[in-house]
Amino acid sequence: MKEFKLRRTMLYIPGNNPGMIGNADIFGADSVLFDLEDSVAASEKDAARELVGSFIKNRGFSNIEITVRVNPMGSEYIRDDLIAVVDGNLDAVRLPKTNSKNDVRELEKMLEEVEKEKGIGRKIRIHPMIETALGVENTFDIALSSKRIDAITIGGQDLTADMEIVKTEKGDELFYARTRIVMAAKAAGIDAMDTVYADVNNEQGLIEETQMVKKLGFTGKAVINPRQIKPVHNVFRPASEEIEWAREVINAYEAALKEGKGVIAIRGKMIDPPVVKRAQKIIAIAALENGAEDEE
Amino acid sequence: MKIKNKAQCGSLESSDLMVFVEPADSLKIEIESSVKKQYGKSIERTVKEELERAGVKSVYIKIQDAGALDPTIRARVSTALKRGSK
Structure with a gap:
């Protein structure tokens, strides 16, 4: 098992893009996240999960944390997603729209079954993604719901949509959710990862948001473009x-x-x-x- | 696995490939690639391994390669076969 030392950045990579997946470990992120959820059209879910699974199995990616965002609990895709991507080279599964500890426990059960079927002798970790009002209110319960959880993460876009508000540049509307998630993570002794900064052309905005979430106690931040990696690492570097x-x-x-x-x-x-x-x-x-x- | 329908998977974007499958009475593999001279044999070997893994003995399979790596070829062939078997 790879030993993870830093988790400052987690780079999203669309699950049906072989060019980016093949280069996942060259951008310098601490961790990569192959996405099978929002970036993949319903008609391509089968192709994306096979592609991601094939790269994890056949290429490995050493020295970088490999995570996959599967489809949400209750969707028709999640079991097939796990069957395709669970492998000795996979480090963690990110569960989007985690609403309660029951979602985590159901995922844990599925993971146990698939790991057993595939003869994988290690426990793949779970990263619940909090992106609903219900999930925010249940964050501490979720954080404690499985020993497999070593990080929890906030999804800003879906959370603001669920709250029926607009996600602004400054992100004041996420303050309560961010602080609640950080506090739950600290209390549970796990990492807290912040949501993405969507404007890839605004480096100053990214830096300011990263400085703010670092002050709140976040361990790192999800990024959507390799250009965002270095500015985020610079903020998390101790002065x-x-x-x-x-x-x-x-x-x-x-x-x-x-x-x-x-x-x-x-x-x-x-x-x-x-x-x-x-x-x-x-x-x-x-x-x-x-x-x-x-x-x- | 039996191929019952025409199906396809992939794209012609760089680092990807298109895979087309069709029901057939025997095995026929066709490969188009700008690097066929250097990698044609290797692509064919990978395709055959995936056909064997899926237990497909009879199929017409056409590959249009745009510089795909081995894990991509395996995944796209596998998905196209599964789609064709439904």
Whole structure:
């Protein structure tokens, strides 16, 4: 099983586009998402699922997280989608329009059956996608509904449609859903991925939205064009002052441990275990970012 | 699997291929590709493997290749056969 270190970007790739699927791992995203749902016409669902399944099985894609957005629970397509794409090379299934923990449990049951039929000895993970008002209200229950869940994600377009409002450039209307999803993810100890920024020609807008969701606590962001990858990675990179502060905290903490001191302070502020934990995470992310940049 | 109807799958966009299948009394494979000289044999081998995997012995299958990779050829052939068997 591949080890995933960073999940700053998840690149959507239409499931019936062999040119893009074949190049999925060259764009530099941390994770790719082959889409069998909205980007595929009903008449081409069969072709897309076979195409995605064939690439996952025959090409593999090492060193990148491979996920597939299947069709929603209750659709006529989902079981065939899973039969086509479940493979030892697949890392996670994204479940669109997840409304409740029952949706996740039903998917988990289907996955267990298909994994068993195919003799796959690992558990494929689940990424519920929250894009209905009902899903938002049930987010924490959903986040805790399966041990296979290691990330939860918000779908802004469908959510605003379900709320009967317009998705604006600034995205104020998504504030409640975003904060609720982040809080649920943090409480459940999983990643939170933000929705796409649809205007691929507006890099500044993408950067500002990414800065905002990073502040809220999101781990990363879905992207729809390879051009959006680098700006998003740049936002999620810890700033040099943050790294400096984190090093100071860790050094002081280690020194205090040696001296048997219970309480430490840095720059006049008391440092307690959650702060040390945050500092350790910043250093870990910075180290991984350096590794990822070397590979890019 | 028995091919009962004419069916097709794919596109002529770059990196894709069109696959046409038709019921026939024997196996006939036709390949059109700008890289037929270099890859014709390899494409034919992949098509035959997919026919064997699907258990199809009699079919007329025509390939119009636009530079497809092996996983694409396998998927498009498989889908066209399934569509033709319905």
